[in-house]
């Protein structure tokens with residue numbers, strides 16, 4: 001039995017440990033390298049985007065982490081414990097990429113089965129189920145059988161299942177693939193909500209624009225390898241801003257140099273090295289000089305652009 005001090009120290013260490021840490025985690029299927037040497041850290045309470053084209057190894061990474069398949073080599077830890085720890089498994093949520101719920105059940109019945117599987121206290125089931133139905137936007141559809149749900153509604157239900165029991169870490173494998181723009185927006189809201197609650201999210205997606213809107217940090221994968229990782233600012237050069245301006249003469253346009261290095265193609269002015277907080281100041285200055293502002297893009301590169309750039313660089317170097 002640990003004494004109080006030891007228990008407190010263990011609790012502090014657990015809280016300080018990252019949500020996920022992996023070192024050289026790899027999975028081979030015969031000659032196919034599904035995932036090669038994945039080394040990464042996902043901090044607690046952040047939304048982490050794992051991005052890449054189809055076949056890049058995203059689902060394989062999630063299956064390794066949640067313990068559905070064994071790694072060929074390498075090691076990993078989740079919430080401070082080695083992969084496969086049963087206690088940790090109870091504190092994670094998982095929305096698989098391909099799932100199918102019993103079509104003859106209603107959504108609350110499916111959720112109930114999962115409350116039982118997750119061994120949540122029976123007294124909490126009602127609150128959990130109602131909470132999940134509301135959170136994923138299925139309230140009002142309690143009586144319909146899952147077999148009559150659209151693909152998008154089934155995906156919402158899957159998200160509800162993953163969120164039962166307030167997990168500390170949630171894996172979402174392509175959570176928006178079947179959703180329309182409203183559904184995608186709802187998922188973003190849910191991700192914000194999870195982040196506010198301190199829940200870490202590992203989000204697999206091939207929809208790069210989606211991810212840009214919600215992730216704190218991303219890793220880009222291709223052919224089983226991580227080709228870049230970091231915060232969005234690291235990857236996209238957050239300290240730069242593109243502004244579409246008319247009505248300023250060349251001297252006036254040049255005067256914006258006071259804010260940072262300029263790139264001016266006559267239509268767009270890019271100010272490099274500009275702290276995001278100073279964007280409004282630049283716009284004020286343009287307007288003060290009589291210019292008209294048509295667009296302001298605090299990050300001029302999109303994840304998609306960056307990804308294609310990296311793929312291009314990879315090809316050049318190989």
Ligand SMILES: Nc1ncnc2c1ncn2[C@@H]1O[C@H](COP(=O)(O)OP(=O)(O)O)[C@@H](O)[C@H]1O
Pocket residue numbers: 029032033034035052053054055056057058059060061
């Ligand atoms: N069970 C398996 N047997 C053989 N090859 C597999 C298996 N699962 C995945 N792969 C291969 O591993 C690679 C990565 O697959 P996957 O992780 O599903 O990619 P993603 O989720 O990024 O689309 C692909 O080339 C895929 O064909």
Ligand SMILES: [Mg+2]
Pocket residue numbers: 055058059060097173
């Ligand atoms: Mg996949």
